[in-house]
Amino acid sequence: KSPPGPWGYPILGNVLELRKDTHLALTKLSQKYGDVMEIRIGMRRVLVLSGLETIKQALVKQGEDFMGRPDLHSSQYISNGQSLAFSPDSGEVWKARRKLAQSALKTFSIAPSPTSSSMCLLEEHVSKEAEYLINKFLQLMEEEKSFDLNQYLVVSVANVICAMCFGKRYEHNDQELLSLVNLGNEFGDVAASGHPADFIPLLRYLPNRAMELFKDINRRFNAFVQKIVQEHYTSFDKEHIRDITDSLIGHCQEKTVGEDTNVQLSNEKIINIVNDLFGAGFDTVTTALSWSLMYVALYPNIQKKIQEELDQTIGRERRPRLSDRGTLPYTEAFILEMFRHSSFLPFTIPHSTTKATVLNGYYIPKDTCVFINQWQVNHDE
Known part of the structure; x- marks a missing residue:
């Protein structure tokens, strides 16, 4: 069976639904149609993947099937x-x-x-x-x-x-x-x-x-x-x-x-x-x-804690080095949380299937364009 997805207009597909804040629009649609859904952007069918386990299944466990790029x-x-x-x-x-x-x-x-x-x-x-x-x-x-x-x-x-x-x-x-x-x-x-x-x-x-x-x-x-x-x-x-x-x-x-x-x-x-x-x-x-x-x-209290960690661990006589990374857990946690919370790249570069495959019980044809909704994974509940 094919993945579910919203109905689209001829030629335009679902473009009108995605004009603003595409990552939020696709996250909302995934709540209705699931972690594997199909939309149309213009005349191209696009598979949209959400959910950590689904994305891990596609890109890691079935990585060879999803490693291509769309033409x-x-x-x-x-x-x-x-x-x-x-x-x-x-x-x-x-x-x-x-x-x-x-x-x-x-x-x-x-x-x-x-x-x-x-x-x-x-x-x-x-x-x-x-x-x-x-x-x-x-x-x-x-x-x-x-x-x-x-x-x-x-x-x-x-x-x-x-x-x-x-x-x-x-x-x-x-x-x-x-x-x-x-x-x-x-x-x-x-x-x-x-x-x-x-x-x-x-x-x-x-x-x-x-x-x-x-x-x-x-x-x-x-x-x-x-x-x-x-x-x-x-x-x-x-x-x-x-x-x-x-x-x-x-x-x-x-x-x-x-x-x-x-x-x-x-x-x-x-x-x-x-x-x-x-x-x-x-x-x-x-x-x-x-x-x-x-x-x-924006968060001066967090800035203060980072500075305190740097002062206590490294001091002010030298600059931090790569070798200090393991001794600065709060600073590293801030960096990782910044990536998650901002999700300034809400999608990966589009992928494409290298062969016909099955994901979560759905049939996916060869050369299908695939969007990975990173924003959804980083903000799921």
């Missing part, structure tokens, strides 16, 4: 359609590239810092930006009393990602860095507005200013990364791997991306992987930091 029209313009995060391809080539990206990211996250007492390179870069932000915020509070935190957070986050991916830390007024930040902001704004052509195919053939802007943003970002990668090729030394891009070039020159595969890694694939790594951290980390600071400002 959305807009996805072909992200990393030239080769994005690890958005591409509908989930075959062996995709798995090998994903494994390589994870390996490169892990290596340069935990690599020891040769120039400071930091535990690793990532910690060193984060510490430098944290120091800058503290001094900047103190200065702004004295001069202006109030200011927009986000415009400074986003530059620092971009700087950390640039340092990891490109081995380059910029001054905060550097025009190249600011251009990159603007591109990231533009991408987030356009992506957040949605792309009706993903769900109503006819719209792909009509003039669409938002889609043209989306294509242009992706072209400009690809060109920026391509320039950086080309500079790395020129100065590449396999005996001195400086950053994630160097690591990927090294694998490219070895011709394969893994011991058990003959999959080749081209220059274009390197650009696409770096695009993904940058994009994955840029908006989400900035948003998480913004929410965290908003919560501590």
Whole structure:
């Protein structure tokens, strides 16, 4: 049997019910139709999953069945359609590239810092930006009393990602860095507005200013990364791997991306992987930091307890380090609760079924688009 769900209008489907606060609308519908329900967005059938056990069953126990990505029209313009995060391809080539990206990211996250007492390179870069932000915020509070935190957070986050991916830390007024930040902001704004052509195919053939802007943003970002990668090729030394891009070039020159595969890694694939790594951290980390600071400002009693824990455990002679994490339970509990309560990403990136399957007794056809309602799980009773 097919999953239950609300009746929809021809062509539009259930779009009119989902126009505002989509996560709340779908949570309300799930209370009527259950944790596995089917809706229509435009002309595309979408499976909506709610409830911890149902989501765990789909993504963990039946993970192979639900690991795909839907073939959305807009996805072909992200990393030239080769994005690890958005591409509908989930075959062996995709798995090998994903494994390589994870390996490169892990290596340069935990690599020891040769120039400071930091535990690793990532910690060193984060510490430098944290120091800058503290001094900047103190200065702004004295001069202006109030200011927009986000415009400074986003530059620092971009700087950390640039340092990891490109081995380059910029001054905060550097025009190249600011251009990159603007591109990231533009991408987030356009992506957040949605792309009706993903769900109503006819719209792909009509003039669409938002889609043209989306294509242009992706072209400009690809060109920026391509320039950086080309500079790395020129100065590449396999005996001195400086950053994630160097690591990927090294694998490219070895011709394969893994011991058990003959999959080749081209220059274009390197650009696409770096695009993904940058994009994955840029908006989400900035948003998480913004929410965290908003919560501590809104709840000064919690801010006070965090400060007391830091003072008692670490003192004020040095900054916190990654190695302190296990000794700061209240601070970590606050961070995790911030993620749960804010649920600033109410849905995961859409999934897709890789084959026909059965979930909770319902038949789900191959290539079904799947929405995971994270907000509902984080706020269930």
